[in-house]
Amino acid sequence: MKNEFVTLSPGKTNCYLIQVNNGYLLIDTGYEKDYSNFLKELDEREIEVSEINYILLTHHHDDHSGFTNNLLKETEVKIIAHEYAEALLKIGENDKTRGGGYINRRVHYLSKIYKLLNPDWDLTFPPVRLRDNDILISGDNKGILRKIGIDGTILYTPGHTIDSISVLLDNGVIFCGDAAMSWPLWAGIKYCTIFITDINKFYGSWEKIIENGAKEVYPSHGKPFEIKKLKENIWEYSNDSLVEFF
Ligand SMILES: [Zn+2]
DSSP states (O other), rough: OOOEEEESSSSSSEEEEEEEEEEEEEEEEOGGGGGHHHHHHHHHOOOGGGGEEEEEEOOOOHHTTTTTHHHHSOOOOOOEEEEHHHHHHHHHHOOOOOOOOOSSHHHHHHHHHHHHOOOTOBOOOOOOOOOTTEEEEOOOOOSHHHHHHEEEEEEEOOOOHHHEEEEEETEEEEETTTOOOOOGGGEEEEEEEEOEEEEHHHHHHHHHHHHHHOOOEEESSOOEEEEEHHHHTTTTTTTOOOOOOO
16 A cells, blocks of 8 residues: 555654655654664564665654664665755754744743753754755755655745755645644644744644645644644744743
């Protein structure tokens, strides 16, 4: 059956493996330190690393591109990303040049506690250098996924970061990266990502996701949820609600 996928959770980031013509496309990696767990989860599902032909990075952040280099060393794989990701991946640090902030005070406070408990958490990751045969997209893309055997399209979904993209399958399943999240809902995030660069662009991406017929949202953080959650919570926050991050 087409577009079958498995969810792997080697750390705090969900990674999704979608079947392609002759292997798998991996959506996102986790932190660098999650790599051994990732290999273990692959093994449990009897999938070889060499079966991964493509890595689609939903954006450059440390918890999404962390073990990309490990995979590049291990197997022949092409990276698919937004063209804005290229320079950011090369720097190896979450983009701090475009402002933004935490979604609310509670998340801001929780992040301070998290930093105390995890002093190594510094928003850096091993820099990733893209190669000539990697695939950069410049906006919504209807062609590339079909070419490799996935019934779906790529949507440009900025707002969390400038380089955020999502994968929308024809059956309504969307892998949105950090364009929305369902953890930690108890902190009042209302399905927003805990960090936002530009909330107008962010909710604009929700509108695009809704208009394009998404039904079930598979985020990088938290459990899948129905699209109605985005419809119910859209525009609940504004840029004024953001709490300074940097
Ligand atoms: Zn992110």
